[in-house]
Amino acid sequence: MDLFSGLIHGFSVALTPMNLLFGFLGAVIGTIIGILPGLGPLGTMALLLSLTYGFDPTAGMILFAGIYFGAMYGGSTTSILLNIPGEAASVVTCIEGYQMARRGRAGAALAVAAIGSFVAGTISLIGLSFLAPTLANAALKFGPPEYLAVALVGLMIMSRLTGGNLLKSLMMIALGLALGTVGMETVAGYMRYTFKQPLLAQGIDFLPVAMGLFGISEVLVTAEEPAGNMQLQKVRFRELWPTLVEWKRSFWPIIRGSFIGFFVGLVPGPSPVIATMVSYSVENKLDKSGEFGKGAIEGVAGPEAANNAAVGGAYVPLMALGIPFTPAMAVVMAVLLIHGITPGPLLMSENPDLFWGVIASMYIGNFMLLVFNLPLVGVFASIIRAPLYLLMPIVLLLCLVGVYSVNNSILDIWLMTGFGLLGYLLRRLRYDLAPLVLALILGPMMERSFREAMMISRGDLSVFVSRPISGTILLVGAIVLVAPLLIAWIKPLISRKA
């Protein structure tokens, strides 16, 4: 079956009332769990997993695709409105999104995030339909040395992410990396910094740290403000939507973010997170408005497009090769397994109904998400009109329940509280928090890939430069790092001659 007849066949499978209902349900559930901090798409899908035994496998896959896409979008809502990243992939959205909300542009930020997510989702699905088999094989070429190269370049981008004081950024990165070493080390299972506490053996999870540093510290900072400032600016309905200028400014960031997200999404590991970072720093570099850090719409549009596109990218290795690169994809795979279908390289030829049905349903789910979310922009944006003395306690409660619900762990609640206090102090001292959180996510991946690469090469460091992909990535990274310094050095020389 070639591509077009495949897709048309797919739509004929997916466009049954029952499947449409599941697509819609998935989008709704996904959006809700994305908005609520804590319980993410992974936990939700796992809870619903055995329910899908009662459905047709296509319906189950459609439901889960809706949840996954929905969560990626929903996660940005709390980031923008309350500075609480519900998902790792929305940490970057906090930086500009929350500043926009404080300036009364919450509606614009939410609308751009919704449209950006839709456009990016569509672009990545087109990529998935056309390029899946080719790209999946390319993704496999990424071995441990390549992961290390990606993570290293990611760290470099991070150090200049928010453009503040370099020394302070580096200190935050170092702290994040150090926190990432807590727990059971993955190669030989040794315990590090666990103080014989079995609960610490699993390491410090990203979520309590991010929710503490961003969410709890936000509550504390707000509580400190004088009562007169407690009410944020009133937003009139007309101002809920982005202005023409804001649309124009968002257009290219969305397109760039989509492509960045799709290609980065192919790489295993925390790819949506890296995609948002790359997109943010690209937009920051290209920015001429000078608004970055104070609520630049480009800084919402790009990363939001990137994290949704990365979801499409993540489906490529699953659909084409049966490789679940992320735990969420593994749950999606389990839907097929309980129906007696083995996802793998033969899925497309053995179960064309399912394969094309799912791809078609993802287009539908993506569209439903837009239909469901755009009308809600106004509703959500009005949340911040609620008096803060009501809103902030609710936020606190949601954070507490949310963080507990992920691992059912009391330790996570304490971690979140502790990092909330730390976050408050750091913000008062004008440190950027995003690099800390992102380093915590990348650190363990870096260590693991470095050690795996070293074991494979038997201690030969040259693997990192002699392999074409990792060599190229590192070279590009080095150029990006050195070029500004070089330009700064050459420019005066040239102007002196002239």
Added chain:
Amino acid sequence: MLRRTGYAVVVFLVVAFATNVFAQGTSAKVDYPKKPINTLIGFAPGGGSDVMISMVRPHLEKALKTTFVPVYKPGSGSDIALMELSTSKPDGYTVVISCTPQVPINAYVREAGYKISDFAFVANVVTDPGIFVVRAESPYKTIADVIKAAKEKPGTLSVGVSSAPGDDWFAMHMFEGAAQIKLNIVPFSGDGPSWQAALAGHVDATSNNLSIVYAQLRAGKLRALAIMTDQRSPIIPDVPTFKEMGYNFASGSSRGFSMPKNTPKAIIDIFAGAVKQVMNTEEFKAIALKTAFPSDYQGPEEYTAYIKKLDTIYRPLWDKYGKSPDAAAK
């Protein structure tokens, strides 16, 4: 708006606490089960434990006329879930998915917070056999090729394993001993990364589990050289066993159900009986064969003896290779 938030909070609380509300209540002697059963899962969603419980859960719920509430307590190689089970009420309403080799070896190799004697082993469900796999383009066609290459250049042939100390890690050390060779054993962070590295050629081979690599074997992307079972597997009957080639070891990763010690025998028998009955239905068998789910039912006595036996096999291997990996690498 507040009402909307209110609804969201209610929905959320229900989801969050549904898992715990049912934990209270009275214990039954023979009238079991009367309420939902909390199922502790020691790994993140999407892992082998998840697949196991998803496969049997719909059928088991019908047989026992109750529901299973999955409670994820991931981390530390399932130690966190096992620790929780060790302090749970022995009333049959809390079970754990117990996996080998984490049970029994974790409690031996580190401070685990529980003892193996804290558990009653109820029923084993699946034993996923170890399998030695190379990619399709690999020059190694047989185990003899692998051994020859390993003897020519000791310690250079790289074999990916899921983790140390995982079942694949133990298996490869058993293979080294049986064949008198030295491999370069590379622990990855799970089965998946290990076979993917072999498929892409980052490592020469992978020691993995049958159900994990089955789709790739069937598609011809990976090639199985030998399987670590006593008899050939009905799922891939063409693949020879290590034993028939004269290398006397077997290995695999088992997952089953366990309860706290002192759980009444009547309850254990009801639960184990239901597992046995479910796994014997034609419907279940058909799905199991299609998805390469290597069923291996063991009742309470058999399962307990199996865990004990593994403990005696693994301990000396860990003492020799694991305690000081740096020394073992030399």
